[in-house]
Amino acid sequence: MATERKTTSYWFLDYKKFFGTIDHKQIGMLYMMFSFVNIVFAGLLALIMRAELYNPGKDFVESRDWAGYFTVHGTVMIFFVVMAMGAGLGNYLVPKMIGARDLYWPRWNNIAFWMLVPASYFVWSSMAPIGWTAYPPNAIVLGGDKVDRWLIGLILAGTSSVIGAINFLLTVIYLRRPGLTWKKLDLFTWSIVFMAFIQLAATPVITIGLVMEFLARSLGATYFSTNAGSSPLFWQHVFWSYSHPAVYIMILPAMGLTSLIISRFSQTEVFGKVSMILSMAAITLLGFIVWGHHNFTASPNSPPGWFFTLTTFLIAIPSGIKTFNWLLTMYKGKIVVDVPFLFAISFVLGFVLGGVTGVMVNTIPLDLVFHDTYFVVGHFHFIIIGGALSAVSGAIYFIYSDMTGRMYNRKLAYAHYIFWVIGYILTFGSMNVLGALGMPRRYYDYSVLSILPNYDMIVLFNRIATIGAFMQGIAFTIFVFNFIYSAFKGELADEKPYNIAIPRLWMTDEEWEQLENMEVMH
Amino acid sequence: MNKLRRKSLLFVLGFLALINGLYSSIAAPNDYREKYDEIFKIQLILSVIIIIMVLVMAIVLLRKYKSNEAISPKEIKVFHNNKLEIGWTLVATVLVLYLFFISLPPTENFAAANNKQADVTISVIGHQFYWEFAIEGVVNSSFTSLNFTTGEIIPLVLFQNTTYLLKVTSADVIHSFFVPELGFKVDAVPGHYNYVYLENIQKGEYRVTCAEYCGVNHYNMPGLIKVV
Ligand SMILES: [Cu+2]
Numbered sequence: 001m002a003t004e005r006k007t008t009s010y011w012f013l014d015y016k017k018f019f020g021t022i023d024h025k026q027i028g029m030l031y032m033m034f035s036f037v038n039i040v041f042a043g044l045l046a047l048i049m050r051a052e053l054y055n056p057g058k059d060f061v062e063s064r065d066w067a068g069y070f071t072v073h074g075t076v077m078i079f080f081v082v083m084a085m086g087a088g089l090g091n092y093l094v095p096k097m098i099g100a101r102d103l104y105w106p107r108w109n110n111i112a113f114w115m116l117v118p119a120s121y122f123v124w125s126s127m128a129p130i131g132w133t134a135y136p137p138n139a140i141v142l143g144g145d146k147v148d149r150w151l152i153g154l155i156l157a158g159t160s161s162v163i164g165a166i167n168f169l170l171t172v173i174y175l176r177r178p179g180l181t182w183k184k185l186d187l188f189t190w191s192i193v194f195m196a197f198i199q200l201a202a203t204p205v206i207t208i209g210l211v212m213e214f215l216a217r218s219l220g221a222t223y224f225s226t227n228a229g230s231s232p233l234f235w236q237h238v239f240w241s242y243s244h245p246a247v248y249i250m251i252l253p254a255m256g257l258t259s260l261i262i263s264r265f266s267q268t269e270v271f272g273k274v275s276m277i278l279s280m281a282a283i284t285l286l287g288f289i290v291w292g293h294h295n296f297t298a299s300p301n302s303p304p305g306w307f308f309t310l311t312t313f314l315i316a317i318p319s320g321i322k323t324f325n326w327l328l329t330m331y332k333g334k335i336v337v338d339v340p341f342l343f344a345i346s347f348v349l350g351f352v353l354g355g356v357t358g359v360m361v362n363t364i365p366l367d368l369v370f371h372d373t374y375f376v377v378g379h380f381h382f383i384i385i386g387g388a389l390s391a392v393s394g395a396i397y398f399i400y401s402d403m404t405g406r407m408y409n410r411k412l413a414y415a416h417y418i419f420w421v422i423g424y425i426l427t428f429g430s431m432n433v434l435g436a437l438g439m440p441r442r443y444y445d446y447s448v449l450s451i452l453p454n455y456d457m458i459v460l461f462n463r464i465a466t467i468g469a470f471m472q473g474i475a476f477t478i479f480v481f482n483f484i485y486s487a488f489k490g491e492l493a494d495e496k497p498y499n500i501a502i503p504r505l506w507m508t509d510e511e512w513e514q515l516e517n518m519e520v521m522h
Numbered sequence: 523m524n525k526l527r528r529k530s531l532l533f534v535l536g537f538l539a540l541i542n543g544l545y546s547s548i549a550a551p552n553d554y555r556e557k558y559d560e561i562f563k564i565q566l567i568l569s570v571i572i573i574i575m576v577l578v579m580a581i582v583l584l585r586k587y588k589s590n591e592a593i594s595p596k597e598i599k600v601f602h603n604n605k606l607e608i609g610w611t612l613v614a615t616v617l618v619l620y621l622f623f624i625s626l627p628p629t630e631n632f633a634a635a636n637n638k639q640a641d642v643t644i645s646v647i648g649h650q651f652y653w654e655f656a657i658e659g660v661v662n663s664s665f666t667s668l669n670f671t672t673g674e675i676i677p678l679v680l681f682q683n684t685t686y687l688l689k690v691t692s693a694d695v696i697h698s699f700f701v702p703e704l705g706f707k708v709d710a711v712p713g714h715y716n717y718v719y720l721e722n723i724q725k726g727e728y729r730v731t732c733a734e735y736c737g738v739n740h741y742n743m744p745g746l747i748k749v750v
């Protein structure tokens with residue numbers, strides 16, 4: 001059995017390996033590092049915006065820069081932080097969990113990762129004032145090359161994501177160790193399969209849309225303009241028929257990680273594994289036919305608004321099933337309450353808070369008020385930050401000793417946890433209240449809302465949201481410090497590397513040994 | 523322990539009563555807002571119950587099964603309980619369908635605006651960065667929400683016992699005509715008309731803001747509806 005500890009290797013300091021590596025673990029780590037760099041700067045943008053909103057009125061940001069900030073913050077967080085984390089952890093874990101030596105196409109894996117770097121360069125350097133939704137006519141009539149840079153960046157990111165998706169699917173289909181049937185496959189690998197399926201099916205749609213916007217800007221194509229018999233609303237359907245499934249690209253791996261962590265640390269099997277897989281399948285498929293819930297106020301008089309309400313409500317069912325299954329996984333277990341476990345619980349909390357607010361915003365009589373307000377912002381940040389990023393943080397602590405050969409500092413990790421959970425509840429909870437009070441999103445100054453009856457409350461909750469955001473900033477600073485510091489100075493992980501570092505719950509000891517001695521074929 | 527339980531139960535009930543009270547004390551000025559308040563109240567109470575249930579389950583299970591001993595993979599147990607799983611699937615389905623069906627009548631009502639006959643049709647046109655109102659069929663009735671020289675907000679005056687159809691569109695990019703106190707918003711899309719039917723609004727002043735990002739002054743597009 002391969003239990004002897006490797007000493008820490010700083011492979012990434014060798015530039016040939018850094019750029020040329022085709023090893024899935026190293027590429028996984030590159031994805032994670034890339035994602036860390038992006039989250040630091042996109043997080044700074046968020047803090048700048050929250051600082052500006054602490055007081056009503058204009059403080060230190062210019063209105064013309066504001067839109068660039070929220071566009072880049074949103075785009076980077078989605079494509080270069082959360083999705084990159086999903087790809088990174090998938091890279092790192094999937095081959096191990098299915099007993100493969102690497103992904104199916106190691107070289108393409110390297111290329112897919114390195115495409116993200118120019119992609120993020122284009123997005124960062126664009127500072128396009130369009131929002132991550134890039135609605136025409138605004139995104140088309142704007143002059144300069146800002147929007148074009150943003151479009152090119154996203155086309156590259158989409159291409160990378162498709163290559164990654166094909167690679168994951170081929171890997172799971174062809175490289176599973178003998179005897180590992182689909183039924184035995186663990187829930188994290190399943191989540192990556194569903195994620196890859198969505199990426200493969202949905203990304204081409206947005207890529208075509210982005211190219212259409214690009215042509216509309218550069219060559220005057222009229223795909224989204226009224227006088228050519230089309231409508232700017234057409235873009236919204238193209239955009240959301242990708243971007244709603246994209247939410248599941250971000251959340252599915254986090255669900256898989258949560259299943260993995262909760263069952264490992266409770267030392268039980270996941271409760272209701274089959275229903276967990278079916279739930280993910282249901283979420284994946286329903287996810288393709290709910291996009292219209294973003295468009296109700298855009299064309300309220302054209303049916304069928306209720307159709308999308310119904311399909312979206314149905315997603316609440318598998319989501320609820322999953323939540324209770326995660327909780328019951330603890331039943332009769334022997335729960336080791338450690339850092340990754342706590343983060344998995346934080347995922348469940350964020351997911352539930354984002355879930356109930358999601359049901360609200362999907363109800364059309366409520367959506368008439370909540371749409372395009374801070375309520376929506378609070379809702380999806382609960383899912384993505386409270387949910388997905390919590391699970392990802394937990395997973396990084398989970399595999400930390402395996403990645404670095406060293407242990408992170410537990411006290412710092414607990415401090416990270418406390419600041420993180422309190423921070424996100426304060427920020428995104430306040431945002432929900434702000435939306436219900438009538439504060440629209442993407443406002444750089446809300447003093448104009450002083451005409452509203454609850455203005456005092458609007459100011460108060462903006463302040464609480466800002467305080468929470470800075471708590472999350474502190475939490476993340478601790479995380480990054482702990483991550484880097486411990487990689488060099490942390491104590492060496494002992495003989496039993498964090499006793500449960502690499503999951504092999506579904507294997508018997510004999511099977512595991514067999515695998516260790518087996519040549520894996522490509 | 524029992525005391526603590528009773529206390530937390532009281533706390534929860536108190537909180538739910540507070541939500542209930544909060545939403546019954548304010549009379550809604552029109553039917554859209556009334557439906558909003560009604561449905562929001564139901565969903566808020568359900569949500570609080572769900573969140574508390576999840577937290578209680580997590581805490582109880584954690585306290586009960588906390589342990590520090592590692593066990594070998596062979597000892598790992600698998601639990602199944604099909605009845606339980608089918609049970610909560612059914613409960614979730616019923617709950618979700620209930621929420622869907624109570625939202626359906628107000629949804630249809632709002633959507634059917636373009637089929638309704640109103641006394642007066644007002645066209646609302648979004649501009650970067652102000653609103654323009656005009657009464658359809660009346661020459662020279664057009665005015666803007668903003669007095670460009672003084673910066674004052676010019677109200678759109680409506681009569682309580684008249685019915686109105688707002689015909690919302692835009693002259694440039696997409697805006698969104700948002701009246702939080704009246705419980706609706708509707709996007710102003712160039713080349714496209716969206717209709718809102720208004721009737722029987724309580725006398726008072728209701729504020730308008732823009733809710734769809736439309737450029738540098740998106741945050742500063744106020745308007746006012748005055749019902750007399
Ligand atoms: Cu959606």
Ligand SMILES: [Cu+2]
Pocket residue numbers: 696697698732733734735736737739740741743
């Ligand atoms: Cu606007």
